[in-house]
Amino acid sequence: xxxxxxxxxxxxxxxxxxxxxxxxxxxxxxxxxxxxxxxxxxxxxxxxxxxxxxxxxxxxxxxxxxxxxxxxxxxxxxxxxxxxxxxxxxxxxxxxxxxxxxxx
Numbered sequence: 001x002x003x004x005x006x007x008x009x010x011x012x013x014x015x016x017x018x019x020x021x022x023x024x025x026x027x028x029x030x031x032x033x034x035x036x037x038x039x040x041x042x043x044x045x046x047x048x049x050x051x052x053x054x055x056x057x058x059x060x061x062x063x064x065x066x067x068x069x070x071x072x073x074x075x076x077x078x079x080x081x082x083x084x085x086x087x088x089x090x091x092x093x094x095x096x097x098x099x100x101x102x103x104x
Contacts, residue, residue, distance in 0.1 A: 007044030009053075012067045014042040016060050031055045 017027050028038040031052055040046035048056075057064050 003044065006047045009048060009067050010042045010044040012069065013048070013056060016056075016062060016066065017042075020060060022059075027056075027059070030059055 017024065024038055024042075025035045028035040031038070032055075033041075033052070037046060041048045041052075053064060053067055056067070060066070
C-alpha cells in the first residue's frame with residue numbers, strides 16, 4: 001500500500017508541476033534536490049519528505065491535500081485507511097510543530 005501512496009504523491013507532484021509550466025530541473029533547484037531525485041519522486045521510485053512537500057506546497061501555492069487526491073481512480077481509498085488514532089494525530093502535530101514554515 002505504501003508504494004501505491006508514493007506513486008500517487010509522485011504523480012500529483014508531476015501533474016501540478018506540468019500544469020504550472022515548471023520544468024523539472026527548475027523545480028528540483030527550487031526545493032534543493034537533484035533533477036534525478038525529483039524524477040524518482042515523481043515516478044514513485046523514491047518517497048518524499050514532509051519538508052519537501054511543504055516546500056512544494058509553497059511553490060505551487062496549493063493546499064497540502066492536493067498531493068493526496070486520487071484524480072484517476074488508480075489508488076482507491078478505503079474507509080479503514082482513513083481512520084487515524086489519537087496517538088497518530090498527536091505524533092503528527094508534534095512533527096509539524098518542529099517544522100519551521102518560515103524557513104521554507
